[in-house]
Amino acid sequence: MNRRSPAANAQLALLLEVASTPKPGNVDRRRDIPGLRFEHFLAGAVGARDGLEGATADEPVGEAFERAVAGMSDQSGGNTQFGALLLLVPLVKTASLGELSPDAARGVVESTTVDDAAAFYRAFEHVDVAVGDLPEDVDAPDVRRGAAAVAEIEERGLTLYDVLAESADVDGVAGEWVEGFPRSFRVGEDIVTGTGPITDRAAWAFLDQLAREPDTHVAKGHGEAVAHSVMVRAQEARDGNDPALVEAFAESLVEEGINPGTTADVVAAGLFVALERGAEV
Amino acid sequence: MNRRSPAANAQLALLLEVASTPKPGNVDRRRDIPGLRFEHFLAGAVGARDGLEGATADEPVGEAFERAVAGMSDQSGGNTQFGALLLLVPLVKTASLGELSPDAARGVVESTTVDDAAAFYRAFEHVDVAVGDLPEDVDAPDVRRGAAAVAEIEERGLTLYDVLAESADVDGVAGEWVEGFPRSFRVGEDIVTGTGPITDRAAWAFLDQLAREPDTHVAKGHGEAVAHSVMVRAQEARDGNDPALVEAFAESLVEEGINPGTTADVVAAGLFVALERGAEV
Numbered sequence: 001m002n003r004r005s006p007a008a009n010a011q012l013a014l015l016l017e018v019a020s021t022p023k024p025g026n027v028d029r030r031r032d033i034p035g036l037r038f039e040h041f042l043a044g045a046v047g048a049r050d051g052l053e054g055a056t057a058d059e060p061v062g063e064a065f066e067r068a069v070a071g072m073s074d075q076s077g078g079n080t081q082f083g084a085l086l087l088l089v090p091l092v093k094t095a096s097l098g099e100l101s102p103d104a105a106r107g108v109v110e111s112t113t114v115d116d117a118a119a120f121y122r123a124f125e126h127v128d129v130a131v132g133d134l135p136e137d138v139d140a141p142d143v144r145r146g147a148a149a150v151a152e153i154e155e156r157g158l159t160l161y162d163v164l165a166e167s168a169d170v171d172g173v174a175g176e177w178v179e180g181f182p183r184s185f186r187v188g189e190d191i192v193t194g195t196g197p198i199t200d201r202a203a204w205a206f207l208d209q210l211a212r213e214p215d216t217h218v219a220k221g222h223g224e225a226v227a228h229s230v231m232v233r234a235q236e237a238r239d240g241n242d243p244a245l246v247e248a249f250a251e252s253l254v255e256e257g258i259n260p261g262t263t264a265d266v267v268a269a270g271l272f273v274a275l276e277r278g279a280e281v
Numbered sequence: 282m283n284r285r286s287p288a289a290n291a292q293l294a295l296l297l298e299v300a301s302t303p304k305p306g307n308v309d310r311r312r313d314i315p316g317l318r319f320e321h322f323l324a325g326a327v328g329a330r331d332g333l334e335g336a337t338a339d340e341p342v343g344e345a346f347e348r349a350v351a352g353m354s355d356q357s358g359g360n361t362q363f364g365a366l367l368l369l370v371p372l373v374k375t376a377s378l379g380e381l382s383p384d385a386a387r388g389v390v391e392s393t394t395v396d397d398a399a400a401f402y403r404a405f406e407h408v409d410v411a412v413g414d415l416p417e418d419v420d421a422p423d424v425r426r427g428a429a430a431v432a433e434i435e436e437r438g439l440t441l442y443d444v445l446a447e448s449a450d451v452d453g454v455a456g457e458w459v460e461g462f463p464r465s466f467r468v469g470e471d472i473v474t475g476t477g478p479i480t481d482r483a484a485w486a487f488l489d490q491l492a493r494e495p496d497t498h499v500a501k502g503h504g505e506a507v508a509h510s511v512m513v514r515a516q517e518a519r520d521g522n523d524p525a526l527v528e529a530f531a532e533s534l535v536e537e538g539i540n541p542g543t544t545a546d547v548v549a550a551g552l553f554v555a556l557e558r559g560a561e562v
Contacts, residue, residue: 002355008327015296015323029310029319038310039480042296043562046289049330074283075562199320281324281356 001278006095007052010088013271014045014081020202022246025253025260040077047071048085055089056096062116062160065089066123073127082129083173083265091272100276102180109161109177116160118150132220140166172216172262187270192277206267210234210260217261282559287376288333291369294552295326295362301483303527306534306541321358328352329366336370337377343397343441346370347404354408363410364454364546372553381557383461390442390458397441399431413501421447453497453543468551473558483548491515491544498542
């Protein structure tokens with residue numbers, strides 16, 4: 001059992017996530033993608049630490065998240081870990097309050113406030129986050145408005161949970177918030193019970209998650225059909241029992257410019273759960 | 282200019298050091314060595330953070346170093362960054378007190394106390410550090426005695442500076458302490474003034490340093506003659522203007538089990554200097 005604090009384990013989860021390879025379409029130990037290099041993720045994880053520490057102290061989820069994102073953004077690659085931090089901050093808060101369980105995590109996110117929502121919108125000022133057009137029936141201000149949306153948030157009394165619940169159907173990270181982090185805990189369990197280097201277990205969990213659900217980050221950038229096709233190709237790669245097949249899949253996604261970022265976020269959260277439950281590095 | 286604290290920059294320096302490739306003989310982004318994997322260094326850098334934060338606060342150099350080493354050791358690979366931390370802790374202290382200059386750093390190490398020396402010896406209890414037999418004329422307790430040497434240290438009134446001065450001739454990290462960190466600052470300058478990704482600049486600095494001085498970690502494990510031969514081979518690789526030559530050199534050192542750890546420590550310290558002076562990631 002490691003002696004690291006929840007904030008330290010969350011930082012290590014960010015680092016192990018990017019080091020795990022092969023993670024088709026994503027930056028990993030062996031691949032960069034245009035404009036986004038491995039070391040940008042290292043700097044992002046270093047910069048996020050203070051915000052993650054805040055989540056273990058008395059800082060509310062929104063404030064800790066905004067600080068983590070501000071620190072993460074102190075590198076030249078752009079957005080590296082926005083979605084991962086949106087999962088990690090409430091999970092770190094949950095772990096620091098007591099038991100890290102789906103129910104306890106649900107309690108943390110359901111307790112978020114209007115101030116947390118305002119901080120979440122302000123976080124978009126620190127970094128350029130890929131955001132798709134929301135479906136017309138979504139009843140929350142567009143996050144692309146950043147701090148300009150805060151007045152409306154406050155007027156309408158929307159909490160951060162309310163805001164994320166609006167996009168839970170089209171955003172895998174928001175879905176985790178609303179459903180009690182089922183994928184994060186499942187990946188955590190898969191990693192804890194696996195064998196071999198933890199980065200190999202995380203890479204397997206990435207492929208498995210990519211094979212189970214369309215990646216919403218891919219859907220935002222390339223459409224639902226592409227996201228579905230990536231899922232099917234991930235199934236073939238996962239079930240083919242041939243590392244060369246996975247490598248070929250990884251190469252092809254990089255060539256096509258397809259980056260399953262939401263799945264990577266879920267793996268980072270799962271690594272955190274695994275580390276908190278005693279997974280060894 | 283980044284907004285990171287000295288402790289954060291030191292942590293990032295540890296991460297960038299291990300990510301830089303090729304670094305012949307060392308664990309890097311593309312190579313593990315038997316028993317020691319990339320992710321052990323990630324966990325080491327995460328665990329070291331609290332001790333590095335201590336060095337920026339009121340914690341004395343020895344205490345901060347011992348804490349950093351204890352945290353670093355919370356992974357299963359063994360010693361990953363003991364020497365690097367022995368350079369980084371006084372440099373972080375220097376930066377947090379004001380200007381990061383060789384003179385100021387000299388002031389910090391010359392102000393170390395008997396308590397600092399005691400903490401240094403205790404640090405060896407946390408991790409198995411490769412230590413060679415010291416020359417017979419060295420007049421300080423063998424570090425392999427760990428905490429058992431503390432009584433003698435206190436009785437004789439040896440400061441940490443005194444202790445390291447004794448092995449400055451045979452240990453490159455101790456040499457840096459006594460001489461005002463000349464190689465660390467030189468590497469820092471080389472990295473700040475270089476171009477391209479910072480990890481490429483650090484890899485070049487590693488090869489250049491290996492070509493300039495025999496690595497004392499290699500000398501301890503394999504003898505002076507081997508350390509000298511590695512230096513000459515590094516000169517050929519550096520001056521050959523052929524990346525394939527450097528790769529071949531890297532492969533051959535891994536095959537021979539030769540690990541120029543002291544040179545890696547100096548590069549980590551140099552990366553810290555570079556980051557403090559505004560090098561961008």
